Amino acid sequence: xxxxxxxxxxxxxxxxxxxxxxxxxxxxxxxxxxxxxxxxxxxxxxxxxxxxxxxxxxxxxxxxxxxxxxxxxxxxxxxxxxxxxxxxxxxxxxxxxxxxxxxxxxxxxxxxxxxxxxxxxxxxxxxxxxxxxxxxxxxxxxxxxxxxxxxxxxxxxxxxxxxxxxxxxxxxxxxxxxxxxxxxxxxxxxxxxxxxxxxxxxxxxxxxxxxxxxxxxxxxxxxxxxxxxxxxxxxxxxxxxxxxxxxxxxxxxxxxxxxxxxxxxxxxxxxxxxxxxxxxxxxxxxxxxx
Numbered sequence: 001x002x003x004x005x006x007x008x009x010x011x012x013x014x015x016x017x018x019x020x021x022x023x024x025x026x027x028x029x030x031x032x033x034x035x036x037x038x039x040x041x042x043x044x045x046x047x048x049x050x051x052x053x054x055x056x057x058x059x060x061x062x063x064x065x066x067x068x069x070x071x072x073x074x075x076x077x078x079x080x081x082x083x084x085x086x087x088x089x090x091x092x093x094x095x096x097x098x099x100x101x102x103x104x105x106x107x108x109x110x111x112x113x114x115x116x117x118x119x120x121x122x123x124x125x126x127x128x129x130x131x132x133x134x135x136x137x138x139x140x141x142x143x144x145x146x147x148x149x150x151x152x153x154x155x156x157x158x159x160x161x162x163x164x165x166x167x168x169x170x171x172x173x174x175x176x177x178x179x180x181x182x183x184x185x186x187x188x189x190x191x192x193x194x195x196x197x198x199x200x201x202x203x204x205x206x207x208x209x210x211x212x213x214x215x216x217x218x219x220x221x222x223x224x225x226x227x228x229x230x231x232x233x234x235x236x237x238x239x240x241x242x243x244x245x246x247x248x249x250x251x252x253x254x255x256x257x258x259x260x261x262x263x264x265x266x267x268x269x270x271x272x273x274x275x276x277x278x279x280x281x282x283x284x285x286x287x288x289x290x
Contacts, residue, residue, distance in 0.1 A: 002098070002194060003210035004172050005149045006042075006049045007242055008087035010075045011278045014039055014054035020277065021052065025167025025255040028052070030120045036072045037061035044162040045244070048172040048212075053086070055079065069110040069135035074145050082232050084279030085239040087145035088175060090193060090209065092134075095150040099134035105191040107136045116152075122161040129153045138188040141237040144177070146192050167255050168247040170287055174213045176241035178230040182216035185237050189214055227264060228281050231274035241280065245287030252284045 011017040018028050018041050029042040037060035043050040055061070055076050064070035071087075078086045092098045096112050103109045116130040130152035137146065151157055163170075179185050186197040186205040193214065197205045204221050207214045215225070222230050226241050246252045249268065256263050256270045264271040269285040 002090040002092055002148070004048050004175065004212055004214075005089045005091035006051050007085060007172065007175065007239075007280075008051050008053050008075065008089065008145070009084070009278065009280050010053050010079050010086040011083050012054065012079060014041060014052060014056075017041075017052045017054075017278050020261060021050075023259045023261055024272070025252065025259070026050075026165050026169065027162055029162050032117055032119055033057075034072070034117055035060070035115060036070075038072045038075060042162070043165075043169075044158065045172060046163060046170050047091075050172075050242075067111050069113070069137070069147075071113070071133070071135075071145075071147075078143060078145075081143075081234060082279055084231055084235075084274065085242065086143075087147065088214070088239055089147055089149050092148040092150050095132035095134040095148050098148040101194065102134070102136045102192065107188065107191055108138065110135045110137075119156060121156070122159055127153070127156040129157050136188075136192055138185065140184055141188070143232075143235040144237065144239045167252045167284065169244045169252070169284065170247050171245040172212055172242060173245040173285070173287065174215060174243035174283075175239065176222065176226060176243075176281075177214070177216045177238065178219055178222045178240045179216055179237045180218060182218060186216055189216065226281055226283065227269075227271040228273035231279050231281065239280075240274070241282065243283040243285055246284050247287055249284075249286045256284070 026043045031041045033039050037057040039056035040053045061072040113133045118126050119129045132150040133147050135147040182205050190197040197207050204217045262276045272282045274281040
């Protein structure tokens with residue numbers, strides 16, 4: 001069983017996304033470029049992060065093939081029909097071993113992908129960080145990407161200065177998918193995560209990872225659980241929302257109320273609907289135990 005590593009949040013305008021997340025009380029890493037045509041900026045939390053991602057150099061994007069998944073081409077094609085939560089990433093110490101495990105479980109898998117990029121430290125110095133990725137896909141979820149990420153220089157990647165946020169966010173506590181029939185995708189999600197899916201009520205299913213929960217709900221139950229309409233009605237079986245744990249709910253509420261960002265500020269949580277956050281819904285709530 002593995003934990004959530006990060007969420008890919010695809011946007012047309014990286015600067016605008018950075019400004020919106022900053023207004024909501026997040027510290028962001030400086031923008032960085034991938035060697036395959038995308039650019040990102042991160043919200044680092046404790047052991048996981050949000051990746052705000054945009055297309056920076058379309059000509060540099062490699063196309064996919066039956067054996068090679070293209071991270072950049074997937075997000076380019078995803079953005080062609082709107083912004084949102086495009087990919088769920090789990091952490092691993094051995095991406096190749098996870099690829100073999102997923103393939104043995106019957107999932108559609110691809111050749112491992114290795115790359116490196118420059119990263120700017122809080123001091124202003126630049127270092128090289130490296131990653132190995134193993135992808136899996138499911139034909140019923142063409143608009144949702146899944147992969148494992150292995151970091152090769154974590155000492156350069158994780159920095160306390162980037163993990164300190166005015167809204168006191170500390171963790172990704174839940175990821176939400178919306179599906180017409182959650183049971184149709186539960187087997188894939190469980191096999192991907194290396195965990196069991198269990199039913200929370202008649203239609204909803206969850207998979208508990210080493211770090212936090214993946215929830216699969218139909219549109220009606222999604223609305224009741226998350227507090228907003230599912231995004232992108234043209235996409236079925238999609239990644240749609242995430243819940244972040246905060247250390248101080250009072251600080252989070254006050255900051256969001258003063259941010260100018262449209263949100264429902266409730267006693268026990270803050271809800272930002274997808275239309276106000278580049279297609280991906282977010283909930284801030286008191287951090288879960290564990």
